Amino acid sequence: MSSRTLPLLFINLGGEMLYILDQRLRAQNIPADKAKKVMNDIITTMFNKKFLEELFKPQELYSKKALRTVFDRLAHASIMRLNQASMDKLYDLMTMAFKYQVLLCPRPKDILLISFNHMDAIKDFVKDTPSILSQVDETYQQLIEMYTTLCSGEFQLIRQTLLIFFQDMHIRVSIFLKDKVQNSNGRFVLPTSGPVPYGTQVPGLIRMFSCTGEEVTRLQFNNGGNYTAALREGSFEIFRDRVTKLGTNMYSVSRPVETHMSGTSKNSAQHTKVNTAPNPLAKEELNLLAKLMGGLEVPKSGNADNVDNIVFQDQQVNAELAKIMGEFTESGEQSPSSSSKGDDLLAMMDGL
16 A cells, blocks of 8 residues: 555545636636636645645545545535535545546556646636645646656555545446446456557567577467557646647546546647537436536535534544544635635535
8 A cells, every 4th residue: 555645545535626616607607707716716626835835745645434524524515516416426536536547547657647637627717816836836746746756556555545545336327338438347357459568568469588688489469459659658748749638627528538558648738728618428327426416516605604603413533533523624814715615515515
């Protein structure tokens, strides 16, 4: 188990949540200023400095219950309100999307490219809000400093830790079912085609060498798939071409579900604005989420909430969870709008 997994899990799940909420806000014609406020408030809370300082410390993963509570709190960090059913559906979509990405990443190290795709999108969401953008940029630098120097073995441990975390989650998602990348039992179908991981060769050749290192024999065999060579490696620098599409918005027309182990990008400026029209393949999933959200209520004006007065209904919530919640309360100092969140925090915690 890797003690460096938590930041990547949090950022990737958070990125998937933002994709879904952004599409629903657009689809329901929420006024642009209110939609922007919702996204800004959530991203401000997500990148709260004190919380991230705690998050980036080497540690074991949070329990599933604690992590779910973190995202409950994060989703309600704005004037938007979600009922329990809609939050359940939102979390299911988030987790299964990232699980699929982890399964498909060609090399363990490519989990970092997936994370950077999410970070690139988050930067684009707040590109017109310098105060929030600086928070995101700071986290970007932390990711680069912590992860780009890790060896392949460390990334393999991170990938294994993530897969262990997701191993009991088999929730069926219509966009995956329609693309035939998920079976009716909720398990994913891994491809036997597409580009091989960067730095490796297409399977199908056995070379034999003498004791002096001279090649003496070549044998070919049927690899059972339709593999191609990787064109190039994705960039691990800020706002560059990641090559892989994993981690980009699968709810847009220009970004269908990735079905290969890696993708190729013909456009080096991959981070340019994505077509925000809903992907027809994702329509059913988003429509169901919309019904559960009951119109995605965004009040005209929020009511002031005291984020310190949170009642934990479940007595088994431990000190770890309380500490997480305490870090999130600090986000009120980061955003002028945080004093009028408009969400019912006590009701939100009833499900614990």
